[in-house]
Amino acid sequence: MALIEFQTGLGRLLREQRSSDPLHGINLDANEKQYFETLQDTAGFRFCAGIQRSWCVGRAAKSAHFTLSLMPDQERQALLDEWVDSGAGTSSFFDAEGESFLSFISNRLTDPSHELSVCHFEQATLRASNGASSYASPDLSALANVDSKLRRGRHAALVRLYLDPSLLIESMQTRKPLPPLSSEALVLMFSPGLPQLCNMPSEEEIAVWEALDAPASVGTLLSLNISPETLAPLLEQGTIEYAD
Amino acid sequence: MVAFVEVTPETICRQRGTGKTTEIEILPDLMELAQQTCGELPMVIHGVELSIGSAHGWNDAYLRMLDRFQQAWPFVWHSEHLGFQTISGDEGATLQVGVPLPMPPTKEAASLVASRSDAIQRRYGVPFLLENPAHYFSDLPTDPEIEDDIGLLHSITKGSSCQLLLDLHNLYCNAVNHKFDPFKAIDRMPLDQVIEIHVAGGSWRDGFWMDAHDGRVPEQVWEMLDYVLPKVPQVAGVVFELLEEHAVNLGPEAIAEELKQAWKIWNVHRAA
Numbered sequence: 001m002a003l004i005e006f007q008t009g010l011g012r013l014l015r016e017q018r019s020s021d022p023l024h025g026i027n028l029d030a031n032e033k034q035y036f037e038t039l040q041d042t043a044g045f046r047f048c049a050g051i052q053r054s055w056c057v058g059r060a061a062k063s064a065h066f067t068l069s070l071m072p073d074q075e076r077q078a079l080l081d082e083w084v085d086s087g088a089g090t091s092s093f094f095d096a097e098g099e100s101f102l103s104f105i106s107n108r109l110t111d112p113s114h115e116l117s118v119c120h121f122e123q124a125t126l127r128a129s130n131g132a133s134s135y136a137s138p139d140l141s142a143l144a145n146v147d148s149k150l151r152r153g154r155h156a157a158l159v160r161l162y163l164d165p166s167l168l169i170e171s172m173q174t175r176k177p178l179p180p181l182s183s184e185a186l187v188l189m190f191s192p193g194l195p196q197l198c199n200m201p202s203e204e205e206i207a208v209w210e211a212l213d214a215p216a217s218v219g220t221l222l223s224l225n226i227s228p229e230t231l232a233p234l235l236e237q238g239t240i241e242y243a244d
Numbered sequence: 245m246v247a248f249v250e251v252t253p254e255t256i257c258r259q260r261g262t263g264k265t266t267e268i269e270i271l272p273d274l275m276e277l278a279q280q281t282c283g284e285l286p287m288v289i290h291g292v293e294l295s296i297g298s299a300h301g302w303n304d305a306y307l308r309m310l311d312r313f314q315q316a317w318p319f320v321w322h323s324e325h326l327g328f329q330t331i332s333g334d335e336g337a338t339l340q341v342g343v344p345l346p347m348p349p350t351k352e353a354a355s356l357v358a359s360r361s362d363a364i365q366r367r368y369g370v371p372f373l374l375e376n377p378a379h380y381f382s383d384l385p386t387d388p389e390i391e392d393d394i395g396l397l398h399s400i401t402k403g404s405s406c407q408l409l410l411d412l413h414n415l416y417c418n419a420v421n422h423k424f425d426p427f428k429a430i431d432r433m434p435l436d437q438v439i440e441i442h443v444a445g446g447s448w449r450d451g452f453w454m455d456a457h458d459g460r461v462p463e464q465v466w467e468m469l470d471y472v473l474p475k476v477p478q479v480a481g482v483v484f485e486l487l488e489e490h491a492v493n494l495g496p497e498a499i500a501e502e503l504k505q506a507w508k509i510w511n512v513h514r515a516a
Contacts, residue, residue, distance in 0.1 A: 001348075001385050002299075002352065003299040003348070003350065003352045003353055003356065004299035004300060004332070006348055006385055007297075007298065007299050007300075007328055007331050007345070008300075008331045008332065010341075010345060011328075011330075011331035011339065011341040011345070012331065014341055014342065014343065014345075015331075015339065015341055015342065035385070038383075039381070039383065042381070042382060042383065043451065043452075044379075044380035044381045044382050044421070044452075045380075045381065047380045047449075047450055047451070047452050048343060048345075048379075048380050048381070050450060051343055051449075051454075052341070052342045052343045055342055055343060056342045087339070089342065090339070090340035090341060090342035091259065091340050092254065092292065092293065092340075093254070093257075093258065093259035093268075095258060095259070096258070096259040096260070130258070130260075133258070133269065133271055133272065133273075134269070
């Protein structure tokens, strides 16, 4: 058997453990197909398949640790299984898949909910830290031009928590039921240029974020009574960025 | 107690992008911390992401990262695992399998790895070592000229400038799981090519002894070290491997004891 066929076959059998035809499209003769059929029945293959599965689940679980820790076991396992069945969790750089996995989870959570807030919190932390290592503040001079277009920073996020964070952490640690959502949200702004990646924004900074639901010009923002003094630090820390 | 350090560069890196745009980025703060921690100790590289045996192509992003790594922090030698962990997907995409897998003992596998080993040696200008892997498959496709895992190591080292990282715990795992005598296996190895030795611990899982790096070195692995050290004229060091998450459970005293044991055996055979 050619090396590429062997590797593709073995790799697929391990990656697509729940597929009905993982060897589809591989150029195998009858003996080679028989080899893979026999291989799947060996204790060594089954052991390796179990390791592969548990490592993939473990990597995914690490990338969404806090969100998953708030979920009932059955729901948590179902999400992990669905994610791994899609072929994910295989990269040892699990952070690289972390944002995608958190997006996948967030689409299945109630809005608003504590679980969704924590999911957004994890996503925001990951996104800002991914941007932080190579972040450089832009030239602020284009803010003087009212036609300059701005948008939300690609590594920034705004997160609303509906519970004191210390109570959320306690619930994660003790697995106690979460209290009802508070009527007032604690708002956190994540930006790659902030030393701690996160701060509590002012009302005006929140207004900028909300206004940039879609890209907008500096002139448009100024017409909403947002001051240039508010825009400059947001641009400098990567909460917002030039859209051009 | 520590004469040199072995760094797995991926542990201080982050991956960006996917597919052909993938880059592995060294995180400057972690690099600085690693350099501070290691001080003036000599450093060697032990990579895990190269996938040197992947027939569809190895991990170019890993090598680009290692180019930058070497400029920032030169290493004495460089080692990788003999195996593959990626396969080709649709439209030339690279798919991670999720676990490292062994190379079949075939001429094609030996030739591929030998030529890539030479390319790596030229690229970095320092010795390149391949580590014998632990694996759980009893029936890999085989060419009679190569015969088995040890034959594959012979063929690669004869066909290239590549040398060996002899992982005694991996050999022990294979001996336990595939039921052969590890001492006889040592005698069949290309021992004149061994530059580095690994020892580690493992654990039972589902009827297999697993290369888990989760605890103390089994007594028989120490016996294997004692057995092999007089037979490896070029060996330059022994490394005790332990995964970070298990280091806390094992504790500093037990880790120190493992290092002392390695030194004790080393000094018996290599002190002169």
